[in-house]
Amino acid sequence: MDIYKQFTFDAAHFLPNVPEGHKCRAMHGHTYYLTVFISGPVLEEAGWVIDFGDVKAICKPVLDRLDHSLLNDIPGLENPTxxxxxxxxxxxxxxAMPGLKKIELKETPTSGVIYEGD
Structure with a gap:
């Protein structure tokens, strides 16, 4: 069974590797929409794959790090596409999240990525 939990966070960024004059080279912000998908069996005793509260607890400190930040200043996100x-x-x-299947990240309502790991 696949389950999902959705989150939002707000952050600014700029894309340093795009050509001069590209609108994304200037600092700007987004409200990001994140959906985390987890796959696994329904645990018979609990009746769920994983407690949604546990998913939130895993994601919260990571998303708190990104929320209202300049993504370019976070190690590993110097080019925050x-x-x-x-x-x-x-x-x-x-x-920290057994069964993580994929994440969907939208930086606008019509633009985003789906990532299933390498």
Whole structure:
């Protein structure tokens, strides 16, 4: 069974590796929408794959680090494209969240990435 939990966070960034004159080279902000997908069997006694409260507890300190920050200042996010932010999140979640299947990160309502790990 697959379950998911959704989160939002607000952060600023700029893309240092795009050409001069590209609008994303200037600092700007997004409200990011994150969906974390977890796959596993329904535990018979509990009746769930994982407690949604546990998912929230795992994600909260990581997302608190990103929320209202300049992503470029966070080690590992010096080039904070949506793809790189998704990969960074995956690396920070995968060991603490058994069954992590994929994450979806939207930086606008119509633009985002889905990452399933390497």
């Amino acid at each position: 949506a793809e790189n932010v998704a990969r960074w999140l995956w690396l920070h979640f995968k060991h």
